[in-house]
Amino acid sequence: MEIIIKCPVCNASNNLNENEKICRRCKNDLSLLFLVKLFSYKYRIIFAQLLLSDNIEEAKENLQKATDLCKEI
Numbered sequence: 112m113e114i115i116i117k118c119p120v121c122n123a124s125n126n127l128n129e130n131e132k133i134c135r136r137c138k139n140d141l142s143l144l145f146l147v148k149l150f151s152y153k154y155r156i157i158f159a160q161l162l163l164s165d166n167i168e169e170a171k172e173n174l175q176k177a178t179d180l181c182k183e184i
């Protein structure tokens with residue numbers, strides 16, 4: 112899975128994946144940011160699945176988790 116992450120050090124936009132988690136410009140390690148955003152996507156997928164099965168309250172909780180994880184990225 113490829114995820115776009117803006118480097119907090121040099122502001123470069125990076126397309127990161129499981130094998131490439133280093134900023135293309137300044138070479139900083141962005142693996143923790145990658146992991147946080149990956150979990151946010153995971154919660155979004157769970158949110159959609161719960162919504163489709165009419166499990167609204169649990170869906171809302173997962174959407175909130177996804178939102179909280181990506182506030183700072």
Ligand SMILES: [Zn+2]
Pocket residue numbers: 118119120121122123134135136137138139
């Ligand atoms: Zn950078």
